Amino acid sequence: MTGQDGLSSSFVETVAGFTAGGGLNALPSSTRSGENKTPGYITRVLCPVCFLSSDISVFLVDRNATTRLGSSIQIVRDISRYEGGFAAFYRGLAPNLVGNSTSWALYFLFYGSLKNGMCIYRGSFSALTSFDYFLASGTAGALTSLLTNPIWVIKTRMLSTGSQFPGAYSSFTTGVKHIYRTEGVPGFYRGLVPSLFGVSHGALQFMAYDRLKVLRSHTNQDPSSLGVGHENKTRKLNNVDFLALSSLSKLFAGCATYPYQVIRSRLQTYDAPLMYRGATDAIMKVWAREGISGFYKGLGPNLLRVLPSTWVTFLVYENVKIFFT
Structure with missing residues (x-):
C-alpha cells in the first residue's frame, strides 16, 4: 500500500x-526510589515499562520504603546532591534515544505490515477483529523485544546506579563492553523471558487503541457503514x-500487565545476577517477602507517570502518518 506521495506504508510506519x-527523549530519563544508603548510591530498581511505553517505573526494594510525596522529594534532592546535579536526571539518555527510536520504528513496521496482511486476508480494515489486532500487536512486540532487549538491559543498569557508584557504566558503549566481557552474549538477554510474556501489554494496548479508533470514527453513523467496502464513511479523528x-x-493495558x-x-538491574537465579526465583522472592502487593507497588504513580509519554508517542505518530499520507 502507498500514500498519496507514492510512499510505501512500511516506510511511513517506520518513520512515524x-x-x-525520538520525541520521548525530551522527558527526563531517570527516576529513583528507596532509601539513601551512602553518597553516590541510592537503593532503587527501575525498568522501562515495556518498550511500548519506554517509561521509567519505580519499584521499591526496601520493605520499609514508601511512595509518599515527601520521600519522592527527598529522592530528587539526594540525586541532585550526590550524582551531579541536573545532569543526573538525564543519565542514560543515549540508550534512551537508541532504544526508544529503534523499538518504536521496528514495532510499527512489524505491526503495520501484519495489519496490512490481515487486511488483505479479511478484505477490509473495518473487518479486522479485536483478536486480529491482538495477534498483530503481540507478534510485532515479540519480534521487537528479541531485537532490542540488549539496549534495554544497558539502559536499565545505567538508570539503576548513580554515576558515582563503583562499576557504574559511564556510557552506552562502556556498558556493551562490560556485559560482553563479564557475562557474554547471554548477559544482553537478561529479562527476555519476562519481556516476551510482557508483550501482552502492548498487544492489549494496541488492540484497545485500534478498536477504540474504529468505534470513535464511526460514532453517530449507520451501523451498516462498518461493513466491507465502507471505509470512506468515517469521520476523521483529531488530536483530542x-x-x-x-x-x-x-490505562487498560497497564492495570492488566503490571506484575x-x-x-x-x-x-535487569545491575545487581540482579547476585539477587535472583531467574524469573521464577524473582517471583518467589517477591511473593515471600512482600506478598501480592509486591507485584503492584507503585501502580498508581506509574499510571500517572506513563500517560505523558503515551500522549507524546501517539500524537507524534499519528500526526507524522497524516503528514505523509
Whole structure:
C-alpha cells in the first residue's frame, strides 16, 4: 500500500514510529526510589515499562520504603546532591534515544505490515477483529523485544546506579563492553523471558487503541457503514481523540500487565545476577517477602507517570502518518 506521495506504508510506519520514539527523549530519563544508603548510591530498581511505553517505573526494594510525596522529594534532592546535579536526571539518555527510536520504528513496521496482511486476508480494515489486532500487536512486540532487549538491559543498569557508584557504566558503549566481557552474549538477554510474556501489554494496548479508533470514527453513523467496502464513511479523528483513546488503552493495558513489569525490572538491574537465579526465583522472592502487593507497588504513580509519554508517542505518530499520507 502507498500514500498519496507514492510512499510505501512500511516506510511511513517506520518513520512515524522512529520519530515518535525520538520525541520521548525530551522527558527526563531517570527516576529513583528507596532509601539513601551512602553518597553516590541510592537503593532503587527501575525498568522501562515495556518498550511500548519506554517509561521509567519505580519499584521499591526496601520493605520499609514508601511512595509518599515527601520521600519522592527527598529522592530528587539526594540525586541532585550526590550524582551531579541536573545532569543526573538525564543519565542514560543515549540508550534512551537508541532504544526508544529503534523499538518504536521496528514495532510499527512489524505491526503495520501484519495489519496490512490481515487486511488483505479479511478484505477490509473495518473487518479486522479485536483478536486480529491482538495477534498483530503481540507478534510485532515479540519480534521487537528479541531485537532490542540488549539496549534495554544497558539502559536499565545505567538508570539503576548513580554515576558515582563503583562499576557504574559511564556510557552506552562502556556498558556493551562490560556485559560482553563479564557475562557474554547471554548477559544482553537478561529479562527476555519476562519481556516476551510482557508483550501482552502492548498487544492489549494496541488492540484497545485500534478498536477504540474504529468505534470513535464511526460514532453517530449507520451501523451498516462498518461493513466491507465502507471505509470512506468515517469521520476523521483529531488530536483530542488521539489523546483520549491512547489514555484509555494505556490505562487498560497497564492495570492488566503490571506484575510482569516488576519482575522484568528486577531481573535487569545491575545487581540482579547476585539477587535472583531467574524469573521464577524473582517471583518467589517477591511473593515471600512482600506478598501480592509486591507485584503492584507503585501502580498508581506509574499510571500517572506513563500517560505523558503515551500522549507524546501517539500524537507524534499519528500526526507524522497524516503528514505523509
